[in-house]
Amino acid sequence: MLSQLRDLDLQLLRLFVTVVECGGFSAAQGELGVGQSTISTQMAKLETRLGFRLCERGKAGFRLTPKGEQVLSATRKLFSAIDTFKGEAQGMADKLLGELRIGLSEGLAAEVLEQVAEAIRRFRGRNQAVQIELLTAMPAELERRLLQDQLHLAIGYFSGNQAALDCRPLxxxxxxxxxxxxxxxxxxxxxxxxxxxxxxxxxxxxxxxxxxxxxxxxxxxxxxxxxxxxxxxxxxxxxxxxxxxxxxxxxxxxxxxxxxxxxxxxxxxxFHLARHRGQRPSDALQALNEDLLAAFAI
CATH class of the missing domain: 3.40.190.290 (D-Maltodextrin-Binding Protein; domain 2)
Known part of the structure; x- marks a missing residue:
């Protein structure tokens, strides 16, 4: 009885699908690059793992049992789902995800806001699907929110008394x-x-x-x-x-x-670009931090 799916099981299922698509053990030899006896042995292992026969083979030719038909359908769905997962996982590996909360000091000059906007433009040009929230507040409030991990980054003038904050002149x-x-x-x-x-x-x-x-x-x-x-x-x-x-x-x-x-x-x-030293920066945070420094020519 198959209670856990292992790599070996996936290999056996792929062999099974190939045998079915080729129309039998003999016809699948060339596709699989192994002899008929090896294919027969591997099929027997799969049937033992499942606990029932998948096909009839003999003088009457190759044909699937009713349970074999169901396993074939389920296997094709499984491999399709695996391919979809691999594609999505590969896309996620190259994509910035998550959310970012950025604090801005109140009353910033128009040219400063334009530079922040330029950083966002650069960031949106990356391969990303990130939710960004901008919050405007007084410097003391920005500092408090940074220390409480309610903000990922903040632009403002800070007391300089908080060793927990990493402040970069901007x-x-x-x-x-x-x-x-x-x-x-x-x-x-x-x-x-x-x-x-x-x-x-x-x-x-x-x-x-x-x-x-x-x-x-x-x-x-x-x-x-x-x-x-x-x-x-x-x-x-x-x-x-x-x-x-x-x-x-x-x-x-x-x-x-x-x-x-x-x-x-x-x-x-x-004014500084500040973040909490104890907060492990995500890939998205590191990217936006780079884009902000570039927009301010730092």
Whole structure:
């Protein structure tokens, strides 16, 4: 009785199909490259494994038993399924599969988004069937999700205090100090450093570069993690604060914002491509990581 299918059984079944297609033991000798006695012995082994006769052979000629007919049909289905599996498995060997969750820092410049889009274009040009999810969040949230393995990659500025994160420098973003129309420092001469230090500045609780900000002021009655919140406080005319240069640009063009000592007090925020060191990267993740670095010319 055949309870387990082994490689030998598959070989015997292939011999059986060949014998049937050739019309008998004698006719199958040339196709199989073995003698009639060997074919007879192999067929006997298969019948022993199955527990019943597959064919009648003798002076009346070769013919299948009813059970032999059923085994022939089942065997052809089996070999067809094996061929399908081999084809699909070969396709999977060369194909990127799975899903990727990518985090983006909020308020990225248009050119940065274009570079991310270029990386996705490159990735979609590969042999792949990958589901990609993009999530936009504050840097602190991106860092938390990376550490909890809720993201595979993230682009943002990070604290640098997490040894579990592998951070690759990607690009720099210019940060400038601004005030808005209605603020006492908006009109007139360039304010002095002492005047700026006395101004009420928007505090960003996460900004990892805060210790490197040229303007250090203890006066702050406003706090915002997101760039939209910082901008809103500044536009109120009651606070000064740092904004990415590309965020402030349209408001500068409308005459609503003023840069404050842009050269002396501006600074560069380093953005990174980060992933969790403890997370084993899939082939798809490695490929997208390569495409992102290529899109940013790294």
């Amino acid at each position: 690009f720099r973003e210019r940060q400038v100090l601004y005030c808005a129309q209605g603020h006492p420092l908006f009109e007139g001469r360039e304010p002095s450093l002492e005047e700026l230090q006395r101004a009420d500045r928007v505090h960003h609780p996460y900004r990892p570069t805060q210790t490197r900000e040229p303007l250090q002021s203890a006066i702050s009655s406003a706090q915002a993690e997101q760039v939209d919140g910082v901008l809103t406080f500044i536009l109120s005319g009651r606070h000064i604060g740092y904004l990415p240069k590309h965020i402030a640009l349209p408001w500068l063009a409308r005459g609503r914002l003023r840069a404050l000592q842009a050269e002396a007090l501006g600074f560069e925020a380093q």
